[in-house]
Amino acid sequence: MDAIVKNFPRTGQESGRPTQQEAEDAVRVLLRWAGDDPLREGLLDTPMRVAKAYRELFSGYEQSPEDVLGRTFEEVAGYDDMVLVRDIPFFSHCEHHVVPIIGKAHVAYLPEGRVLGLSKIARVVEIYGRRLQTQESMTAQIARAIDETLAPRGVAVMIEAEHMCMAMRGVQKQGSTTLTTTFTGAFKTDAAEQVRFMTMVRSR
Ligand SMILES: Nc1nc2c(ncn2[C@@H]2O[C@H](COP(=O)(O)OP(=O)(O)OP(=O)(O)O)[C@@H](O)[C@H]2O)c(=O)[nH]1
Numbered sequence: 001m002d003a004i005v006k007n008f009p010r011t012g013q014e015s016g017r018p019t020q021q022e023a024e025d026a027v028r029v030l031l032r033w034a035g036d037d038p039l040r041e042g043l044l045d046t047p048m049r050v051a052k053a054y055r056e057l058f059s060g061y062e063q064s065p066e067d068v069l070g071r072t073f074e075e076v077a078g079y080d081d082m083v084l085v086r087d088i089p090f091f092s093h094c095e096h097h098v099v100p101i102i103g104k105a106h107v108a109y110l111p112e113g114r115v116l117g118l119s120k121i122a123r124v125v126e127i128y129g130r131r132l133q134t135q136e137s138m139t140a141q142i143a144r145a146i147d148e149t150l151a152p153r154g155v156a157v158m159i160e161a162e163h164m165c166m167a168m169r170g171v172q173k174q175g176s177t178t179l180t181t182t183f184t185g186a187f188k189t190d191a192a193e194q195v196r197f198m199t200m201v202r203s204r
């Protein structure tokens with residue numbers, strides 16, 4: 001569990017969180033960089049709003065997946081088959097351009113005695129989504145957090161997302177979807193479990 005915190009710090013403290021004033025000044029610089037005048041009336045409160053919005057959009061640094069995943073229960077009448085929560089919507093931001101990534105996560109695990117509250121799986125997606133990300137890292141982080149805290153027989157995570165940095169700028173290809181997967185335990189070693197996961201994700 002320590003590894004999660006070490007590799008993905010929960011707060012900006014390690015690199016020194018700037019003051020509100022510093023954040024607002026930085027936004028003013030970017031507004032000028034965009035070509036506008038931060039002193040015109042419509043933009044006067046914008047630095048304050050952007051600083052506030054950043055705290056919300058990147059609130060995942062303040063939260064720990066271990067806290068969320070720590071509460072489990074065992075009374076499920078011996079149920080030990082796959083639990084899949086699919087189509088969990090999320091917004092994230094790419095770490096290269098700080099532009100939105102919009103997508104859905106599908107998360108499954110094979111219980112070993114204990115199960116998670118279903119909402120906790122969506123909360124973990126939310127925690128990692130509200131950080132600067134690559135889709136590959138986010139997929140691996142969700143799988144590892146569940147694997148390390150719950151110790152199930154296996155975890156499968158699939159993310160489907162559109163990257164606005166590919167749609168709104170750069171190569172400008174709208175509508176393309178990137179798929180990433182991470183499998184651990186039985187999902188990694190047993191091809192039939194992977195197929196079952198894929199089939200359940202795709203079945204409507
Ligand atoms: N692997 C991966 N790449 C990403 C992700 N989000 C954005 N990228 C890519 O990161 C790359 C950064 O490439 P660079 O050449 O350094 O940056 P750039 O000049 O802005 O690239 P272009 O987007 O091609 O204009 C781009 O190819 C992006 O499409 C992601 O989640 N995973």
Ligand SMILES: [Zn+2]
Nearest residue numbers: 094096097165
């Ligand atoms: Zn990007």
